[in-house]
Amino acid sequence: MCPKIKDALANSYLSRMQTDKQPESSLLTETEYEMIRLLALGMTSKEIAMRMYISSKTVDTRRRKIMGKLGIDSLAELTKYAIRMGLTSI
Numbered sequence: 001m002c003p004k005i006k007d008a009l010a011n012s013y014l015s016r017m018q019t020d021k022q023p024e025s026s027l028l029t030e031t032e033y034e035m036i037r038l039l040a041l042g043m044t045s046k047e048i049a050m051r052m053y054i055s056s057k058t059v060d061t062r063r064r065k066i067m068g069k070l071g072i073d074s075l076a077e078l079t080k081y082a083i084r085m086g087l088t089s090i
Contacts, residue, residue: 035063
């Protein structure tokens with residue numbers, strides 16, 4: 001492949017990757033961050049539901065969506081994320 005074409009393709013790809021990438025801080029809403037904090041504190045879905053005035057099924061659904069957005073597979077990883085983001089401490 002011609003070096004000029006190779007460079008143009010690489011630059012185009014890198015440019016697209018930078019514009020398509022959302023900053024991590026804008027991935028979640030304030031309510032979702034609050035839910036992560038409460039989960040990291042060890043609260044159950046029922047306790048969070050009572051605190052946030054929603055059903056426990058809604059808590060479970062939102063938790064799954066949050067984990068999907070962040071690419072996290074377990075509650076332990078979600079807790080580590082909360083600590084890294086300063087939402088809670090050890």
